[in-house]
Amino acid sequence: MQEEGLVYTNENCIGCNKCVGVCSAMGACIAHVEGGKAQIAVDSLRCTACGACFGVCAHDARSYHDDTKRFFRDLGRGEPISLLISPALSAEYPELYGRILGTLRHLGAQRMLPVAFGADIYTWATLRYLDAHDRAGFISSRCPVIVSYIEHFHPELLSQMLPIQNPAMCMAIYARKRLRLKEKFAYIGPCIASSFDVQHKGADAYVSYNLTFQSLLKYLRAHGISEESCDEEIGYGLGLSYPAANGLASNLHWFLGDDIFVRVVSGKRKAYRWLDHNADAILGGRLLFSIIDIVNCSDGCLEGTAKESGQNEHDEAFSRLMQCIHAREQLDEEGPWSKRILPKERLALLNARFEGLQLEDYLRTFTDQSAQCQDWEPSHDEADAIYESMHKYDEASRHIDCSACGYDTCADMMRAIYNGFNNSRNCIHYEQAEADRLEKLSLYDELTGVQSHNAYLLATQYGSGFAELGTTFVMADVNGLKRANDTKGHAEGDRLLRTAAQCLAAVFGKNCVYRIGGDEFVAFVQGLSHAAVCARLAETQQSLEEFDVSVAFGTAHAEESATYKTYKTYKALKDEADKVMYKDKLACYARHGWKPRG
Secondary structure: OOOOOOEEEOOOOOOOOHHHHHOOOOOOEEEEEEOOEEEEEEOOOOOOOOOHHHHHOOOOOEEEOOOHHHHHHHHHOOOOEEEEEOHHHHHHOOOOHHHHHHHHHHOOOOOEEEHHHHHHHHHHHHHHHHHHOOOOOEEOOOOHHHHHHHHHHOHHHHHHEOOEOOHHHHHHHHHHHOOOOOOEEEEEEOOHHHHHHOOOOOOOOOOOEEEEHHHHHHHHHHHOOOOOOOOOOOOOOHHHHOOOOOHHHHHHHHHHHHHOOEEEEEOOOHHHHHHHHHHHHHHOOOOOOOEEEEEOOOOHHHOOOOOOOOOOOOOHHHHHHHHHHHHHHHHOOOOOOOOOOOHHHHHHHHHHHOOOOOHHHHEOOOOOOHHHHOOOOOOHHHHHHHHHHOOOOOOOHHHOOOOOOOOOOHHHHHHHHHOOOOOHHHOHHHHHHHHHHHHHHHHEOOOOOOEOHHHHHHHOOOOOOEOOOOOEEEEEEEOOHHHHHHHHOHHHHHHHHHHHHHHHHHHHOHHHEEEOOOOEEEEEEOOOOHHHHHHHHHHHHHHHHOOOOOEEEEEEEOOEOOOOEOOOEHHHHHHHHHHHHHHHHHHHHHHHOOOOOO
16 A cells, blocks of 8 residues: 555555545545455645545555654764644643644754744734735635635635635744744644645755654653743734634634624635535635634534544533633733733734834735646536446436445546546445345356256255246257257357247246256246146247257146145156156167267
8 A cells, every 4th residue: 555645545445435426626546456455545746734634544545754763863872853733722721732843842943933822923914914805705814724725625715815824834934034043843733734834855844754643642652751841932812713713713803893893714615615605606705704714624623623622522622722711811901812901902903013024024826736636527428338237228217316436426526537536336225236136146057047057046045945846857958969069060059949948038028937957958837737737848848949959848846735734855857857858869870870879
């Protein structure tokens, strides 16, 4: 299994399609067969690292890369590295928080820089940018997953993106430009997609490592967490609230009051469907929100795509965060986070606090990555061909929309097959149709149309079952089949077999006749006396002769009379009928002047 890309499939995958069903990026999950095993691979060019697949996979079949190992390797080599710390860390690990920082300081980390301060800068930059650009419909840029999704699948919305670096990058830029720090920076956060902002090389790199909570805590627990404690080195304000889904909105309202309209959209399914549905309205200026703050996770960074399993399952982290925010508001009696003053006074104090900053330093650009995410639409004839490959021949079967394949509709599955993301075998309707077809092939003889040897074995319990009383077991053998094949060709031999089978089926019913060997047929006849069956066979034999088809018959009967009952197995009846049939065969050969086979 290849481990390419930020998110990848590991050896636990069984191809259950759950990840396909929750993936917001069409084509990021690709169904294929590897080593005879169905698997769902990840296309790293399309994956936005939303993490939805991690949440639904019962087999722990998705993994991701971050920079934790490389960070500790470089730290151990004496590389100077300072830490950018997400405010979600203290909310998630209040008892361990100081010790986590103390352990990292002990291992060689230099500065402890709070991303909450970077979030304060993000708030300031957003307010400055909105003031300079008097229009509605800006989309926030604080969530790297949303940025990636728009770059890949909605590049037409890039002009609507708020061109401001995310809070971690704001902290890094501040540290580089204002504090004149030269060392590398490692971001500690709960998000896989933060790796999109990591720059591994270059003197101008701002963030060199993404350390996710899950990987960092796993490493620290394995190597020991120190009792030594330390804290961040810079004070901050309500940027502390950014891990919550409404963190940006609450900050903007804090400084502008009710004069700003903020739409908050969150959740791995909701966010992308909302974007898909409202893209045209955003571009057309029909949504009058000043800011549309879209985040990937329902609970914001407190949910996180790379938090440890079991964390924040009962809202403790959110509760702690709210307590910290309230305490911060109480502490700042005269600054921009004071509850005692009006929003416009807070804004004036915020601008004064960051008076020395240049907005241009905190702006960013975006990259149109849609060229690697092109989907192609099949023609009507091509769509028909794909549907037929799925055994979907009518409109009803093309609108089953069961979602077993992972897609919402059969039409989506058809398009996925056309674009190479999936295959017909992943459709449950196809599998059921194939099973029916194979069952039919196994139970019916393809040449003659009567039931097969497999069907005979099942019907008779492999010969050991007891025939119903009153059943007449008919054994039939096509005479001269080898001679016909040798002298006139196999087409003539096939004609003999089909004619014999059709005649028997016409007399006794198709579902009562079985081809059990090359030239042998049997039939189970009920509802007729033994004598009546023998009379019909005589008539049938004579009729077949008119078509130059010679068939020898033998019968056996599971007798029932007023005085006794004779239960017989199918094998016993077959043996008995076979002996009678052999005598008839000799008589047929004698009539035709053929020499019996030795």
